[in-house]
Amino acid sequence: MVSNWRALSGLAGTGHAGAVVKADAYGIGIEPAVSALTQGGCDTFFVAHVSEGIRTRAVAPDATVYVLNGLLPGTCDAYAAHRLSPVLGSHDELLEWAGFRQGGAAVAPAALHVDTAMNRLGLWQGEGLSLARERKDTIEAAGIGLVMTHFASSEDVGDPANARQIAAFSHIVEALPGIPASIKNSSGHFLKDCPSYQVTRPGYALYGGNPTPGQPNPMKPVVGLTARIIQLRDVEAGMQVGYNGRWTAKGRRRLATICLGYADGYPRNASAPEGTAGGFALVDGVSCPFVGTVSMDLIIVDVTDAAPAACKRGAAVTLIGGSLDLEAVGAGAKTIGYEILTNLGRRYTRRYVGL
Missing domain, CATH: 3.20.20.10 (Alanine racemase)
Incomplete structure (x- = not known):
């Protein structure tokens, strides 16, 4: 900073x-x-x-x-x-x-x-x-x-x-x-x-927000956000996921539930009901989309394409960081990076490293 x-x-x-x-x-x-x-x-x-x-x-x-x-x-x-x-x-x-x-x-x-x-x-x-x-x-x-x-x-x-x-x-x-x-x-x-x-x-x-949208960001990243996987499960084709069953698996998928939701300030607009794009997480560098509705304390992520070794109970996934910069996170949540930053909730553990 x-x-x-x-x-x-x-x-x-x-x-x-x-x-x-x-x-x-x-x-x-x-x-x-x-x-x-x-x-x-x-x-x-x-x-x-x-x-x-x-x-x-x-x-x-x-x-x-x-x-x-x-x-x-x-x-x-x-x-x-x-x-x-x-x-x-x-x-x-x-x-x-x-x-x-x-x-x-x-x-x-x-x-x-x-x-x-x-x-x-x-x-x-x-x-x-x-x-x-x-x-x-x-x-x-x-x-x-x-x-x-x-x-x-x-x-x-x-x-x-x-x-x-x-x-x-x-x-x-x-x-x-x-x-x-x-x-x-x-x-x-x-x-x-x-x-x-x-x-x-x-x-x-x-x-760390980009003051020159559409151009490479001249600023250095400042904020990173991670959350942990608390449960994994395999779902079969046709199974519905999340509140009101708004997402249905097209085939066998591996899903991870992470311990973060809109009560932590992560926008509910990052939800990904059937046929829409929403937010995503990075699991060992692999982009993994949200599925279903972002709920108060939990988000479900499709980790099928991530390495199995990176998808274990307690493993950390990235919500802000790397290729997931503030602009990408904002776009996935149908908002702007400003709102992502200013909504960072009080339940997060903050660790300051060389501000």
Whole structure:
């Protein structure tokens, strides 16, 4: 993970890379991830919620910690107590924060979020320009130390929305001279002609996700997931398998039941009812498809093509790792690698090796 951060830092131009550690550091765990990144040289972190910011602050006492999801009413005291920086995205948030600062509170600099495409959070572009040009007193009162926007389609290098967002944000930056800026997310580091400004915000790529879909992954793998075989059985042609008998053997098959299911965060959409493709596992390097329905605690895998020596009770099979990267796992579960990572459940035993 730290090597991925360093690689992305090298793509940050004259700026520097922060690290997005929201959603429990994408399932890795905030504490070990922030500790490793801090030791590696990262000093700026982005989280979604105040609770995540408090955990990050406990591990990185000297870092800058931005809370992306805005300022909920009445939460200013929590930001001040833990030296967290709110990402302000509305006039109401700006006014509440500015009033809190003017009351004498000692707080960290806030960020200003301007929406250039997402229609999700942030000031409209026009509002941001108006604020920058006509209400600089509000900007000063709020103590803005960073202005940012968020890409809607940066993983798609051919989407013209990227160029429009880059151009729109450049006008905001020009209207706020002297205030550091941030636009690049993970995929943004690989967009041609995208300025780095002073801070970049990689997230998914830090944890081994591919920021360049359709191209070789420039990131190193970070997460591996294994589960153990708890029972094996042979089924004959015509025998039904799993809940509601949604899969029927076409011939004699060797099946392994593994100790993992949707209660562990593995998507039920990885189920493989009759005539559909679902998830798969690697058994001694051999791709073995799921059969039937992913259940709460168990998945059935067709291990007929795997070496018998690798298919024993207690043997480990791979759910993430090797050729089963996050993108392949996401595709098999009819979702994306982001969801696979962030759903990694609390029942897993986590072992950290050289983050």
